[in-house]
Amino acid sequence: MTDTASRPGFSSFALDRCDDLRSDPHALAELLAHPAARQILLRGLDPVGDGAQLARVPLAHDARLDTHILLGKDEEGAPLFVALGPPGLPHGGQFAPRVWEMAAExxxxxxxxxxxxxxxxxWHARHGFCAVCGAPTALSRAGWGRRCPSCNAEHFPRVDPVVIMLAEHDGRVLLGRQPRFPPRRFSALAGFVEPGxxxxxxxxxxxYEEAGIRVRNVRYVMSQPWPFPSSLMIAATAEAEDDVITLDEKELEHAFWASADDVRAAMAGDPAAPFIAPPPMAVAHHLLRHWVESV
Amino acid sequence: MTDTASRPGFSSFALDRCDDLRSDPHALAELLAHPAARQILLRGLDPVGDGAQLARVPLAHDARLDTHILLGKDEEGAPLFVALGPPGLPHGGQFAPRVWEMAAExxxxxxxxxxxxxxxxxWHARHGFCAVCGAPTALSRAGWGRRCPSCNAEHFPRVDPVVIMLAEHDGRVLLGRQPRFPPRRFSALAGFVEPGxxxxxxxxxxxYEEAGIRVRNVRYVMSQPWPFPSSLMIAATAEAEDDVITLDEKELEHAFWASADDVRAAMAGDPAAPFIAPPPMAVAHHLLRHWVESV
Known part of the structure; x- marks a missing residue:
């Protein structure tokens, strides 16, 4: 684990999640009516800021538990909610420009x-119906689930594990570039963990799939929630058996082996560096720093 | 990483997953018609064995891609499938006794x-309908997804990360017991990773929730897919700040601090040990072995 200041973005959740209260209707009603209760605002799925904070507003006097998610309680015990989005909310799978701007603030x-x-x-906006039987579902567990009144199935928010990794060979690490990246940006390779x-x-x-590289000695480095829409990034290093790249051009536009000097120059923002490093919000930035500090 | 013989159960998947072929209808049709193609059989969700192997049978001549999942290709290039289950398949969230028996074989x-x-x-049996719009969905990507013909949403099989961990304090580790465990069984504490x-x-x-223990220095040890129904177990150790247990009796029946000698006795099957250790199929067994070998 790393200290807060050096963590990637989205990794410093500080509320008490109140797991023990989520299925207690009496306790939830008290939290909703608490004089210090607030809700944060989203515009679509984008954040609404108030300086270095998210904007917080009191809950409406007729706010209902079935349309609000309990995010948790702050250090003073004040409950914090967020309202479900309006129907037709666009899917949040893609990284929104507004979030990049806000992340700096x-x-x-x-x-x-x-x-x-x-x-x-x-997740709620995309899970209004029961995958088991097709009936409309309702928010449950203070927003940490949905229940089907028709077949009684319970559904829970997704957390999708993704591995993101640096293969190392002879003092260099493998970096790749997806076509959608900004110009000259390279990053660690990544992909979803599959069943089994x-x-x-x-x-x-x-x-192996993306670059034709066989590895051993996989080592965990750190993790990061990445809410686009629901990934859990799990960062690792691994030792490559050789350095012959066979690119999967459906996934990557280019890949190369970066030396420690290349990585140091990119992390320092040197315009002569052979690539532009991922920003500190991304776990790949911290993975590169971890690697370059270890060699 | 550990070698195959010392891995927990379900952690030694050896097929080529053929990710690059899953969206290629021509390649998939060839795999389905391949003379060496086989399907493994399930009875409900239980395995059907043939000695130390799963039973394999040729595919029916009229086998269809929309009812079969491509598991991958074996070392000889033979494709291996499994058929979707019949309607009304019971949910696989609970560990089935038949699986314990088969796991030994x-x-x-x-x-x-x-x-x-x-x-x-x-997953397919419980995801026949689109969570976005409620319409019936169809198998896609050779069984590694489902697509909604009505709203065009694509859905992917779940992998739910779960942490399982040993808190350490003064040469002892925290073990707990859920009411559903067999008599005298204790194991590492565990829980689902949440969004954010x-x-x-x-x-x-x-x-903290289950035992009132505050920890620091969390260290990753190993991972294991646990198909009941779709967990990814992520095993770790952590340093406890003190040893005062405050039990959440809704989650745990009992918890105690086990010494290295206690753990060694339990792992050796000593009837005088203060608890019965989890079996080698469970990652908790390997986590305990990792810890006891490190102290």
Whole structure:
């Protein structure tokens, strides 16, 4: 674990999540009516800021538990909610420009609170129907689930594990570039963990599929929630058996082996560096820093 | 990473997953018609064995891609499928006694293949309808997704990350017991990772919620797919700040601090040990072994 200041974005959630109160209707009604209760605002799925904080407003006097998610309680015990989005909310799978701007303004705990709220609001907007039977579902567990009144199935918000990794070979690390990246940006390779797979297996499979690189000695480095819409980034290093890249051009536009000097120059923002590094909000930035500090 | 023989169950998946072929109808039709193509059989969600192997049968001549999941290709290039389950398949959230029996008979790679097939078949059985709009969905990507013909949403199989961890204090580790455990069984504490949470945050939250223990220095140990129905177990150790247990009796029946000698006795099956250890199929067994070998 790293200290708060050096963490990637969305990794500093600081509220008490109140898991023990989520299924207690009496306690929830008290939290909703609490004089210090507030809700954070989203515009669509984008954050609404107030300086370094997310904007907070009191709840309407007729606010209802079935349209509000309890995010948790702050240090003073004040409950914090977010309202479900309007029908037709666009899907939050893509990273929104507004979030990049806000991320520079918001403190780490506020950005993390926003990320959690965004994932949950997006999940509710895309899970109004029961996958088991097709009937409309209703919010349950203070927003941490949905229940089907027809077949009684319970559904829980998704958290999708993604591995993101640096293959190392002879003092260099493998970096790749997706076509959608900004110009000259390179980053660590990444991919979703599949059913029936260990994290170590997913790291090895993705590096082989995307770059033809076989690895051993996968080592965990750190994790990060990434709310676009609901990923859990799991960052690792691995030792490559050789350095012959066979690119999967459906996934990557280009890949190369970066030296420690290349990485140091890119992390320092040197215009002569052979690539532009991912920003501090991304776990790949911290993974590169971890690697360059270890060699 | 550990070698195959010392891995927990379900962690030795050995097929080529053929990710690059899943969206290629021509390649998939060839795999389905391949003379060496086989399907493994499930009875409900239970495995059907043939000695140390899962039973394999040729595909019916009229087998269809929209009712079969491509699990992958074996070392000889033979494609392996599993058929979707019949309507009304019971939910696979609970561990089935038949699986415990079979796990002792099947080799590690076969058990892992079964686990992957079980997770996927169960997911399809519980995701016949679109969560976005409620319309019936159809298998896509060779069984690694479902598509809604009505709203065009794409859905992917769930992988739900779960942290499982040993808090350490003064040469002892915290073990707990859920009411549903067999008599005298104790294990590591565990819980689902939530949206907006790092793995390290989930470890700290669960230990505090279930046992009132505050921790620091969370360290990743290993991971394991656990197909009941779709968990990814992520095992860790952490340093406890003190040893005063405040039990959440809704989650745990009892918890105690086990010494290295206690753990060694339990792992050796000593009837005088103060508890019965989790079996080698469970990642908790390997986490305990990792810890006891490190102290």
């Amino acid at each position: 918001l403190g780490p705990e506020e950005l993390s609170l926003y990320g959690c709220a965004r994932s949950l609001v997006d 797979e260990t994290l170590e297996g997913a790291v090895a499979r993705e590096l | 099947l080799g590690p790679e076969e058990l892992s293949l079964y686990g992957c097939a079980r997770s996927l078949v169960d 949470e790092t793995l390290e945050g989930a470890v700290a939250r669960e230990l």
